Amino acid sequence: MITHFERITIVRIRSPEKALNPEIQWLSESLGLFSERDKDRSCFRLFLAILQSKKPLSSDELAYKLDLSRATVIHHLEKLISNGLVVIENGKYVLREKNLATTLKKMKQDVLSAYEDLEEIAKEIDKKLQI
Numbered sequence: 522m523i524t525h526f527e528r529i530t531i532v533r534i535r536s537p538e539k540a541l542n543p544e545i546q547w548l549s550e551s552l553g554l555f556s557e558r559d560k561d562r563s564c565f566r567l568f569l570a571i572l573q574s575k576k577p578l579s580s581d582e583l584a585y586k587l588d589l590s591r592a593t594v595i596h597h598l599e600k601l602i603s604n605g606l607v608v609i610e611n612g613k614y615v616l617r618e619k620n621l622a623t624t625l626k627k628m629k630q631d632v633l634s635a636y637e638d639l640e641e642i643a644k645e646i647d648k649k650l651q652i
Contacts, residue, residue: 545569548621552604563589564597568606572621577613605631 538544546565549555555564566587571578580598584591598614601607605628608617618624 542569545572552606554600554604554606563587563593564600567594567597568601571601571607571614571616574615577610577615579613583614604628 545568549565549568554568555562559565567583567589570583570586578586580591580594583589583598584594587594598607601614602609606617606624607614609615616624618627
């Protein structure tokens with residue numbers, strides 16, 4: 522089975538204030554998207570740009586729009602892809618599903634599926650250890 526993520530990190534943090542940017546920031550931090558090295562919040566700005574875009578964007582378009590180097594954009598896009606939030610469509614980047622709630626539901630299904638696979642392998646290991 523193929524999953525759409527390589528690594529998902531979930532961090533429990535206090536609920537955000539009820540405003541758009543703090544809520545997106547909270548969600549992003551809860552998913553472990555940001556590191557302390559990201560001083561200019563470029564990953565957050567990139568994620569926000571993808572969320573707000575009505576169409577898929579190329580890495581060049583994102584770099585220009587956010588005034589970031591293409592290398593920085595690619596670095597953060599790889600993280601967003603590996604977390605299962607963003608996909609590539611025709612060479613451009615877009616939120617995995619039509620909206621954030623549906624994207625998170627798909628990510629949850631991916632995690633549950635991965636755990637089911639782990640449980641099956643654990644059962645096989647347990648059987649072999651009992652021999």
